[in-house]
Amino acid sequence: MSDFDSNPFADPDLNNPFKDPSVTQVTRNVPPGLDEYNPFSDSRTEHALTQAELVKRQEELERKAAELDRREREMQSLNQQAGRKNNWPPLPENFPVGPCFYQDFSVDIPVEFQKTVKIMYYLWMFHTVTLFLNIFGCLAWFYIDATRGVDFGLSILWFLLFTPCSFVCWYRPLYRAFRSDSSFRFFVFFFVYICQFAVHVLQAAGFQRWGNCGWISSLTGLNKSIPVGIMMIIIAALFTASAVISLVMFKKVHGLYRTTGASFEKAQQEFATGVMSNKTVQTAAANATSTAATSAAQNVFKGNRM
Missing domain, CATH: 1.20.120 (Four Helix Bundle (Hemerythrin (Met), subunit A))
Structure with a gap:
């Protein structure tokens, strides 16, 4: 009965899975430097730097988008007000001569x-x-x-x-x-x-x-x-x-x-x-074409009569 009374799980080596021969053989042949490798040390730093760069780029894109939106709204408001009014040089309203140019760096x-x-x-x-x-x-x-x-x-x-x-x-x-x-x-x-x-x-x-x-x-x-x-x-x-x-x-x-x-x-x-889009040039070209066509028609008419 002594054999039946013994506890087969009482052996500590039997209950420890890391004492298994297949496991101990693998752990003995660990490649050099692998035991010192920490997969979370450098990756966390790189991830933080990459995320910070993305945030910075995102803020820059949002700033540019906001600037473009502001300029577009200003242009629309100016167009609704019957065009842009000249504001340079800045002269008093009762001055006999008004401003000659429009200048706004933030808009143009x-x-x-x-x-x-x-x-x-x-x-x-x-x-x-x-x-x-x-x-x-x-x-x-x-x-x-x-x-x-x-x-x-x-x-x-x-x-x-x-x-x-x-x-x-x-x-x-x-x-x-x-x-x-x-x-x-x-x-x-x-x-x-x-x-x-x-x-x-x-x-x-x-x-x-x-x-x-x-x-x-x-x-x-x-x-x-x-x-x-x-x-x-x-x-x-x-x-x-x-x-x-x-x-x-x-x-x-x-x-x-x-x-x-x-x-x-x-x-x-x-x-x-x-x-070519200048009205004066277009008018001059049209007049020249009309004159050339009239002259050609007259020459043809004279040739037929002869």
Whole structure:
């Protein structure tokens, strides 16, 4: 009876499944490095980084979508109000002449280009202020040297000429190029702005009898009067700053232009489309066609009679 009274499950090795020979054989042959591998350590970190990046991208997309929705609603509201009203230059309502242009960076310019266009606008204002100060610098130079009347007169002319022309000839083409992604307007801007940069360099140089308080004129005025010379040197520094900033922004705009997919071929197509859609050109073409057809009919009629 002793054999029947013994407990076959009392043996601890028999109840432990990890003491089974098949299991112990596998655990003895564990590949090196596998016992140190933690499948939850790096994966959790990578997963957190990936999720954070996705959240960041999602927020950026939502921000752009909200900006586009806001611009679309503003455009719709403007269209409902019988079109956009010109708001630049900001003039009083009782002024006899009204604004000539419409300008709103948040409505017209895409978000990624707004900063660049604003800097170009501030650069135009900076150059305008410099030309205005140049008048007083040439006036002071004329005060200490009576032979500098030509420079004083030209300084007034340059202020009256370059202020509106620079706005219309290079700033507005740039504004409209970024607004409508126009290759043709980009080419107009680049062509005019190269000339504008040359003007900045000449103004910074300050040749005598050119109406600019540049470095050459400043050193000449410094020999006559130290206060006037210092005033002219400050204006020369402003002209130099305009030239340097203009070169930097030219490179920046050119880099942005290349990312927009613009090209010379697109500029040619836009120009041809704009010319053919012009009512004056269409009228002239229709008149020329009508005249040619009438002349051909008359020649045929005369030939038949002969």
